[in-house]
Amino acid sequence: MNNVKRDMGLFERYLSVWVGLCIVVGILLGKIAPDVAKTLDGMALEVNGAPVVSIPIAVCLFFMMYPIMVKIDFKEVVRAGRNVKPVGLTLFINWAVKPFTMYAIASFFLGTLFLGFIGPDAVDLIRLPLGEALVVGDTYGAGRVVLVEGVTMLEVPLWRSYLAGCILLGIAPCTAMVLVWGYLSEGNDNHTLVMVAVNSLTMLLLFGLLGGFLLGVGQLPVPWEALLLSIGVYVALPLVAGYWSRVWIIRVKGVVWFTERFLGVLTPITISALLVTLVLLFSLKGESIVQNPLTILWIAVPLLVQTVVVFALGYALSKLCSLSYENAAPTAMIGASNHFEVAIATAAMLYGLSSGAALATVVGVLIEVPLMLMLVRFCLRTRHWFGGNEAGA
DSSP, X not given: OHHHHHHSOHXXXXXXXXXXXXXXXXXHHHHHOHHHHHHHHHOEEEETXXXXXXXXXXXXXXXXXXXXXXXXXXXXXXXGGGGHHHHHHHHIIIIIIHHHHHHHHHHHIIIIISHHHHOTTOEEEEOOOTTOOOOTTOEETTEEEEEETTEEXXXXXXXHHHHHHHHHHHTOBOSSTHHHHHHHTTOOXXXXXXXXXXXXXXXXXXXXXXXXXXXXHTTOOOOHHHHHHHHIIIIIHHHHHHXXXXXXXXXXXXXXXXXXXXXXXXXXXXXXXXXXXXXXXXXXXXXXXXXXXXXXXXXXXXXXXXXXXXXXXXXXXXXXXXXXXXHHHHHHHHHHSBOHXXXXXXXXXXXXXXXXXXXXXXXXXXXXXXXXXXXXXXXXXXXXXXXXXXXXX
């Protein structure tokens, strides 16, 4: 563990600590100045009178995503065709397996095993789906349209709101911290970067489709317009900005300056933007957490099980496919970790910053760092399992 800590930056090493502090600060802010977060959450771009894009969240997410996208050399995506096996396996795990195991595991724990603790009759108030002409009293999926303090909202079972957050995590493969996990596990950095690029491009096509399908299966609002808009704002925009600014900076300042000076400034900005978002979220959800502190546990358990299951599957399939350890480790890591930045922002856009769905995505941040560090250590201790396998190296 000491070697792991030595190789990680201050922000990444103690990310769970920062998240914990954000919980405390957010709860205190919610008690001391309850109108601050509500005012910020109300700053949104509207479509047909409905708030769609939260401006503070959009700004924060851009600064979360841009540093990731600007690191990607998309020329490597073309070269990835030479290593069909590791790339194909990673895509299979991330898009054909992971979303569906997340739905199944989260549904079982939240909707069955822990339902008595969450409360069978507990409800959550979320935003109305964009594009739906609903009035008070209408039903939509498992929800019912109600009027709360003059605002029309959709009242859904609380556990289903948590499920929505888990679904959004399951369809968002990691493109940020996985660079750290791959590096710490002494994996193939080129393979990791290629898969970050491939997953970013694949998200443009499948995030909305899989998200809409699984949310619909879960009897949750399926705001297709908002899903597509979230991809445009939260993935495509930083992706395009990162690509063009990378090309321009390298042309003007050179690769050495770009790598050693420019990129070094970005990581603290990314984490800072994430933490600001978390403070806003917990300032709205803090009261419900104080009243029921075990809420985080009920959400964390299925996320933990999902992470371990997907990691084990990726690691085992890598062995069966005769991948080298250097490709097997990041392949398993990419599948296990989540793109919680996009999940948080999308949950806030679709259902509101104060929703249970948004809270569930934040729990993903809370457990990811310590759990992934454990998996890094597991990889390092079991690298001998792959022996002299060199396929796809």
